[in-house]
Amino acid sequence: MRWDSLEQEQCSVARTVAVIGDRWSLLILRDCFLRVRRFEEFQSRLGVTRHILADRLKKLVSFGVLRRAPYQVNPTRHEYILTQKGLDLYPVVMAIVHWGDTHMVDERGRPLLHEHKNCGKMFDPVMVCSECGEPIIAKEVHVHAGPGAATGTAEEIAAREAARAR
Amino acid sequence: MRWDSLEQEQCSVARTVAVIGDRWSLLILRDCFLRVRRFEEFQSRLGVTRHILADRLKKLVSFGVLRRAPYQVNPTRHEYILTQKGLDLYPVVMAIVHWGDTHMVDERGRPLLHEHKNCGKMFDPVMVCSECGEPIIAKEVHVHAGPGAATGTAEEIAAREAARAR
DNA sequence: ACCATATAGTTCTAAAATAGAACTGTCAAA
DNA sequence: TTTGACAGTTCTATTTTAGAACTATATGGT
Structure with a gap:
């Protein structure tokens, strides 16, 4: 590819x-x-x-x-x-920063802190559900085919993708 | 580098x-x-x-x-x-998916939809402030040097980085 | 007039990464 | 004993990147 x-x-x-x-x-x-x-x-x-x-x-x-x-x-x-x-793209960059802050820092701690001007506090970015506002966890999300997919379930899509790649 | x-x-x-x-x-x-x-x-x-x-x-x-x-x-x-x-890394991947869904889809619409099992609805991921819960926008965030930075303001850090790269 | 400096690139060659295809090794099932 | 599935490894050709030098335009100093 x-x-x-x-x-x-x-x-x-x-x-x-x-x-x-x-x-x-x-x-x-x-x-x-x-x-x-x-x-x-x-x-x-x-x-x-x-x-x-x-x-x-x-x-x-x-x-x-x-x-x-x-x-x-x-x-x-x-x-x-x-x-x-x-x-x-800010959420993408912030998600990357936060993961690095969590998993890739050395003993000195995170290099940058982020202040939310609205509330005046140092914060971490949290990804939440647009509908219920709860934080999103991979296991609690189910994937469906959308309009931009050829018709079928996620599994069928996967199968098609596989077939196409071959 | x-x-x-x-x-x-x-x-x-x-x-x-x-x-x-x-x-x-x-x-x-x-x-x-x-x-x-x-x-x-x-x-x-x-x-x-x-x-x-x-x-x-x-x-x-x-x-x-x-x-x-x-x-x-x-x-x-x-x-x-x-x-x-x-x-x-799920928030990173979801942030990427969401940006693609917003800015890179063709006329047919997004290829996948995500259902939040907790609330049962199709959702978009939203990045919010851990302290006040409001969505985060780049312009509303101020950056400070953290403990893992050499001491100084973000500007001084930038200057040091620049000096080191030269 | 001449030279140095700042900015934003472009061009060149050598080194590294990637694509694409073929090959290896292990075991099960036919 | 042959075939097929799986999980890689090895090989060569092509593409990308690194690193350094060079170009172009204008300012400011001497």
Whole structure:
């Protein structure tokens, strides 16, 4: 399977992974949420090669996650700003941060704390059910085929996917 | 920067990306949450090469996200099961699914629907503040240095990171 | 006029990762 | 004894990435 073909997969994970499923894109996004906007700043903070950075920024722009906006003329220079589509990735980034904070910290503890301006407290992100508000646990979720799936149960879909892959 | 050095970064995103920051690991995890457990099933569903699959499963086991458990003898065969550390990645996967459902679906709509067994309804995952329960928006969050950061403000940390990368 | 600096890239080669296919080993069942 | 299922491993060709150098445009200093 090639990168390009991921976008056309009938799975939302696969389609999202086509956008953010490489380490540099995720690290660039992290920095975007920390208000980093410019090429040089991304480059020096991340230590990514300029070549790859240019490529990833271009991709993120083409996916509509970032937009490239001029911030001066003579010479014209641009910065990279999260679109609404990009801002909507915040839960993804926060979920990743929280998992890292829980499972990958060293003895010194978490590197960053997050304050919720609304309530003024340091918080952890919690994923809850939009209907009942309870935290979501994998075992308490049942999966159904949606309209975007070819008809059938999750098992049938799995079987089709398997057949297609062969 | 090399893959190995990511783990030692002082950022939880970077450390998490060392584990799940490639497309195959994320797709393998998606399948794990859909109850896929065996090598052949991952391989046929994902279309990943056997070489890469073996490598990623080994990595996920070594990170403690999956465990390799025997399910028969003669010949001994193993399956891959999410550990608690792996189950804790559910919010990450769900956040990714939800973003894909929102921004990457085609005209037919989302491929899968999720039912919360507790309340019996189809739901979307929502990320909320652990303290006040309100949904989290990027602009309403302020970042502070935590104990695992070298001392200083987020800006100073950024400056240090930049200096280190140079 | 000349040089250094800042910013945002592009280009080049070597090294690493991945794709795709074939092969290995173990055992059960036909 | 042959076939098939399962879980890998090995091989070569292709693609991607790392690392460094180079380009382009303009400002500001001497």
